[in-house]
Amino acid sequence: MSKLGCLIWRYLFESADKKRLAKQVQDLSDLRIVKDIAYLPDGDQGHLLDIYELPNLPADAPVMVNIHGGGLFASYKEVNANFNYEWARLGYRTVSTSYRRIPETTLWHQIADVMAALSYLAAHANGLRLNLNRCYLSGDSAGALLSLFALALTKSDPLRTAFGIADTDIRFRAAGLFSIMLDTQRKDLMRAISNMVTCADDRGKPYEPYLLDPSLLVAAPLPPLFLVTSAEDLIQKDTLKLDGLLTAAGHAHELLNFPKGNERQLIHVFSVSYPMYPESRQVFDGMSEYLPTH
Numbered sequence: 243m244s245k246l247g248c249l250i251w252r253y254l255f256e257s258a259d260k261k262r263l264a265k266q267v268q269d270l271s272d273l274r275i276v277k278d279i280a281y282l283p284d285g286d287q288g289h290l291l292d293i294y295e296l297p298n299l300p301a302d303a304p305v306m307v308n309i310h311g312g313g314l315f316a317s318y319k320e321v322n323a324n325f326n327y328e329w330a331r332l333g334y335r336t337v338s339t340s341y342r343r344i345p346e347t348t349l350w351h352q353i354a355d356v357m358a359a360l361s362y363l364a365a366h367a368n369g370l371r372l373n374l375n376r377c378y379l380s381g382d383s384a385g386a387l388l389s390l391f392a393l394a395l396t397k398s399d400p401l402r403t404a405f406g407i408a409d410t411d412i413r414f415r416a417a418g419l420f421s422i423m424l425d426t427q428r429k430d431l432m433r434a435i436s437n438m439v440t441c442a443d444d445r446g447k448p449y450e451p452y453l454l455d456p457s458l459l460v461a462a463p464l465p466p467l468f469l470v471t472s473a474e475d476l477i478q479k480d481t482l483k484l485d486g487l488l489t490a491a492g493h494a495h496e497l498l499n500f501p502k503g504n505e506r507q508l509i510h511v512f513s514v515s516y517p518m519y520p521e522s523r524q525v526f527d528g529m530s531e532y533l534p535t536h
Contacts, residue, residue: 245345247434248315248344248345248434248435248438249345251313251315251316251434252315252316252343255312255313255315255316255317256316256317256321259317259321259515262515263320263321263323263324266324266518268324268327270327272296272297272331273294273295273296273297273327273330273331274294274295274296274297274299275292275293275294276292276293277290277292278290278291278292279291279292279293281339281358281359281361281362281363282355282358282362286342287318287340288318288340288341288342288343288347288355289340289341289342289355289358289359290318290319290339290340291319291337291338291339291340291359291362291363292319292326292337292338292339293335293336293337293338293370294326294327294329294330294335294336294338295330295334295335295336296330296331296333299333299335299371301371301373302373302376303333303334303335303373303376304333304334304335304373304376304377304378304533304534305334305335305336305337305372305373305374305376305377305378306326306329306334306335306336306337306378306379306380307336307337307339307360307363307377307378307379307380307414308322308325308326308329308336308337308338308339308379308380308381308385309339309341309356309379309380309381309385309386309388309389309392310322310338310340310381310382310385311381311382311383311384311385311386311421311423311511311514312343312383312384312385313383313384313423313432313435314343314344314349314352314384314387314423314435314439315343315344315345315435315438316343317343318340319338319339319340322338322382322385322514323338324515324517324518325382325513325514325515325517326338327517328517328526329380329526332526332530334378335370335371335372335373337363337372339356339359341355341356341359341388342355344435344438344439345438348438348439348440348441348444349426349439349440349453350405350440350444350449350453352388353388353391353392353395353405353407354405354407356388356389356391356392357392357395357407357408357410360392360396360410360412361408361410361411361412363410363412364410364411364412365411374411374412374413376415377412377413377414377415378414378415378416378417378418378533379392379393379414379417379418380417380418380419380420380529381417381418381419381420381422382419382420382421382511382514383420383421383422383423383477383510383511384423386419386420386421386422386423387422387423387424387426387456389417389419390419390422390424390456390459390464390484391452391456391459392414393414393417393464393465393467394459394462394463394464395407395410396409396410396412396413396414397413397462397463397464397465398462398463401452401459401462404448404449404452405448405449405452406449413465414465415465415466415533415536416465416466416467416468416532416533416536417465417466417467417468418467418468418469418470418529418532418533419467419468419469419470419481419484420470420471420511420513420514420525421470421471421472421475421477421478421480421481421510421511422469422477422480422481422484423477423480424456424457424480424481424483424484425455425456425457425480425483426439426453426454426455426456427439427454427455430476430477432477439453439454440453440454457483457484457487460484460487460488460491460493461491464488464493465536466493466494466495466496466532466536467488467493467494467495467496468495468496468498468528468529468532468533469481469484469485469488469495469496469497469498470497470498470499470500470513470525470529471497471498471499471500472499472500472501472502472503472508472509472512473499473500473501473502473508474502474503474507474508474509474510474512475508475509475510475511475512476509476510477510478499481497481499482499485497494536496528496532498524498525498528500521503521506519506521508521513525513526
C-alpha cells in the first residue's frame, strides 16, 4: 500500500472513532486528569502521555499503563479515553501513552517509543506518584502487539540487546491484551500495512525476525496475561493463536472469549471502545480479579 493509501485508511479509522467518542462524552469531575506530558522533548504528538486518577488516591495505588490500538497507523491516546477513565475509577493510577505511527515511522521505532515512555515513567515515578511495585500493562489490537513487545523486552536482557533498546526499570506484574493484532505480515484486510512494518534499516538486524513474526516473543519470559476476544472480533484468530502459543510454552494466562452477542455486536476491542456494555463490565471485573493475584 502507498503512503497515500495508508493516510486514507487513517482518515477513515479516525473519523469513525471521532463519531463514537462524540456520543460518549461524560462528566469527568470525579477524576484528576493531567494531559499531554512529554515523555520525549521533541514536540511530537506521538511522544505525549496522560495520567488519570481519583482525587486523593494514595501513593501506593496500583498503576495501569495503557497502549492504544489503531492498526499501527491510526489514532493517538485519546481514542482510549473512556477505557482509561474506567481503570482510574477502579482505583488505578492510569497512564495512557501515544506513539508515532506508520507510515511516518516503522514498528521498531514504535516499540522504541513505548519503551521510552516507560523509561520516563520510571525516572519520574516519585514525582508522578507511580507505585512501580504494583504496575500493570494493557493494550488493544495494535496496542496489544506493542504491549507484548514491551512485556518481553522489559524481562529479557538478550532481547533488549537484539533490539538495541535500554532497560526501562519497570517490571509489569501482569497484563491485559485485548483483541491482539499478533501478525504483522497479514493475509486479511490489514495486509495493506505489511510492507510498511519494516524498512531497509531493519534488514539483517537481529531484531528483524521479531518484527516480521511477533509470535517469536512467546519464547521470552512473560508475566501472566489476561486475553480478551470475541466471536465477532474480526481478528479473533490472532488472540486464539496467542492463547495456543502461551499454553504450549507454559506461560500463565487466562482467555476470556465471548460468543456472538445477543443484544449487541461484540466487535473488535468492544470492551475498550464501549466500556459501558454489560459484557465490557465482565471484562473489567474479570481482569480486576486476575491482576492482583499476580
